[in-house]
Amino acid sequence: MAAAPAGLPLPSPQTALVSMPLPPTASAQGKIVAGFPEEPLRFPDGTVVVSTGVSAADSVLQVTADAISAASQDSVVGHFQQKLAPLNFWSEAAPAAEGQRSVRFVRGADSVTLTTSTTGTGSTRFMLLGSLHATAG
Known part of the structure; x- marks a missing residue:
């Protein structure tokens, strides 16, 4: 009887963060727009949504x-690292303007860039720009 091959197990396929049919193009001021992937990109508690x-x-x-x-x-x-790391995203510093910090989160073909800056009142303004694929990538 032949021995089973040794080595690392194959990674399990990644689950897509969005599914078909994708939502229609839309935007919202002061709230989260319909179709926004709220679970993987949940905002920190107490966040005020601008758009x-x-x-x-x-x-x-x-x-x-x-x-x-x-x-x-x-x-x-740290909040977004804690939300995205368990979904197999890795992160790296990205270029940012003076006074800003930018971090890119990547998983296969999916990516989310987070840019932060400190407001005049000491709060943190953050912007997300993501590209998520309906098929695991």
Whole structure:
């Protein structure tokens, strides 16, 4: 009887964060727009939403958000790292304008870029720009 091959097990397929049919293109001021992937991109508690948007093309959903949190920039970045790491996203620093911090989260073909800055009142304004595929990527 032959021995079973040794080595690392194959990774399990990743579950898509959005599903077909994708929502129609829309935006909202002061609230989360219908079709925004709230579970994987849940905002920190107490966030004030400035605007959100979704735009679908083929099997890709582009998502945007502009919001303000009373938490520090580090706390906001940490929040999204805690939400996205269990979904197999890795993160890296991304280029940002002076006074801003930008982190890119990537998982296969999916990506989310988070940009933060400190407001004049000491709050953190954050912007998300994501590209999520309806098929695991």
